[in-house]
Amino acid sequence: MPWDRTDPSPVLRQWAESQGLEGRGRRGVVVGCGLGADAEYLAALGFDTVAFDVAPTAVRVAQDRHPGSAVDYRVADLLDLPEEWLGAFDLVIEVYTVQALPDPPRSDAVRGVRSLVAPGGTLFAVAFRSDGESDATTGPPFALSRGRMQSFEGDGLEAVEVTAVEDERWRAVFRR
Ligand SMILES: C[S@@+](CC[C@H](N)C(=O)[O-])C[C@H]1O[C@@H](n2cnc3c(N)ncnc32)[C@H](O)[C@@H]1O
Incomplete structure (x- = not known):
């Protein structure tokens, strides 16, 4: 499988190191792990x-x-999450799951990811980048548009950054 890897996503690692991320006493979840x-x-x-x-x-x-x-x-299943996980995590990591799905149910998947973030929590997302107005129509993976990445916002979740990074990826960070 192309996503078979033993090291963390370089985009995640770089961000975590830049933030001095430290998790003691906090809950994290990895979507589509x-x-x-x-x-x-x-x-x-x-x-x-x-x-x-x-x-x-x-x-x-x-x-x-x-x-x-x-x-x-x-x-x-991201599209049918256990009740007790809703709003339960201080850090939510989403790397390449939403882009693996056709649309529908891609928008539902975005809502599912968003629903996991606790008040005061952070969502960190990585996806292949489409520079067009819309997500790529061929896939998977379906490269995601800036608008799609921005659409993680909602229900109090606000974008901190949606940044084009190397290797044609998005790095996106949101806080609730
Ligand atoms: C491209 S792989 C990425 C895996 C991992 N996040 C990574 O970066 O190596 C997409 C993953 O999402 C999982 N997935 C797809 N639909 C899902 C769903 N509805 N709920 C949970 N996981 C899902 C797949 O089984 C697969 O492991």
Whole structure:
């Protein structure tokens, strides 16, 4: 799989280091966690970390790769989230999940990601960049437009930055 990686997303790592991110006493969640590299990074920063994926095979491989991990890996669907996760996380990490989905249900996926952020919490998102008005029509992955990245805003979640970064990616940060 092209997203099979053992290191955290370089865009995430760069941002976390620039912020001096430290998670002790805070809850983090990794959406569509795949094989767990970003979740392990969050846990290493001290976050009490949940990581979920709709694919049981992804969750199983993530657990097998990280025996004894502090991460709470779960099989769950971004489009049908457990009630107790809504507004429950100080840091929400979304890397390449929304762009993996056709539209529909891409807009519902954006709403799902947003719904996880606690009051005072932060959403950090990375996606392939489309420089056009709309998301790419071919995929997956469907490169996302600036407007789509901006659409994580809502329900009190406000953009801190939506920045074009190298390798044709967006780095986007929001606070509630
Ligand atoms: C392109 S992969 C990215 C994985 C990981 N975030 C990374 O960057 O390596 C997209 C992931 O989203 C997961 N996914 C797709 N739809 C989902 C949904 N509705 N709920 C949760 N995970 C989903 C897929 O199973 C897959 O692991």
